[in-house]
Amino acid sequence: xxxxxxxxxxxxxxxxxxxxxxxxxxxxxxxxxxxxxxxxxxxxxxxxxxxxxxxxxxxxxxxxxxxxxxxxxxxxxxxxxxxxxxxxxxxxxxxxxxxxxxxxxxxxxxxxxxxxxxxxxxxxxxxxxxxxxxxxxxxxxxxxxxxxxx
DNA sequence: GCCAACGTTGGC
DNA sequence: GCCAACGTTGGC
Numbered sequence: 001x002x003x004x005x006x007x008x009x010x011x012x013x014x015x016x017x018x019x020x021x022x023x024x025x026x027x028x029x030x031x032x033x034x035x036x037x038x039x040x041x042x043x044x045x046x047x048x049x050x051x052x053x054x055x056x057x058x059x060x061x062x063x064x065x066x067x068x069x070x071x072x073x074x075x076x077x078x079x080x081x082x083x084x085x086x087x088x089x090x091x092x093x094x095x096x097x098x099x100x101x102x103x104x105x106x107x108x109x110x111x112x113x114x115x116x117x118x119x120x121x122x123x124x125x126x127x128x129x130x131x132x133x134x135x136x137x138x139x140x141x142x143x144x145x146x147x148x149x150x
Numbered sequence: 151g152c153c154a155a156c157g158t159t160g161g162c
Numbered sequence: 163g164c165c166a167a168c169g170t171t172g173g174c
Contacts (some may be wrong), residue, residue, distance in 0.1 A: 051160060056160075129158085129160070
């Protein structure tokens with residue numbers, strides 16, 4: 001189970017709801033890429049997190065609809081995500097993300113930090129910049145309940 | 151291989 | 163807008 005960050009100004013949970021599914025292009029961090037390559041599987045559940053938002057927090061649920069495959073934008077000189085140093089033998093990767101649900105009420109970063117049941121959750125650690133993060137199943141279930149208002 | 155400089159992320 | 167944290171780059 002995962003948490004994936006997006007700035008709602010560039011791609012929000014509403015955009016994903018509209019599109020149904022989307023290629024998660026532009027990941028240019030090796031740790032994040034290796035997680036996608038080595039551990040992420042089609043069908044995995046995802047918390048969709050809004051970063052650089054007011055307030056930041058988990059905005060909804062998604063699912064990995066397609067496992068990691070090479071990210072063509074890294075090879076495209078006309079694309080904003082172009083990486084001139086990218087080599088085909090060691091490509092950047094992308095997954096496909098499918099919409100599951102938008103939370104009726106966003107679970108803010110403040111709530112995540114204050115909740116006693118979420119100790120150790122990566123996104124609430126200082127300086128946790130990784131855009132793709134593993135989430136423990138019990139943390140996932142808890143955040144899901146908070147977001148769905150159960 | 152070290153490490154200072156620099157760029158990016160992202161909360162506040 | 164500020165700035166701490168972190169990753170990357172490049173000189174040596």
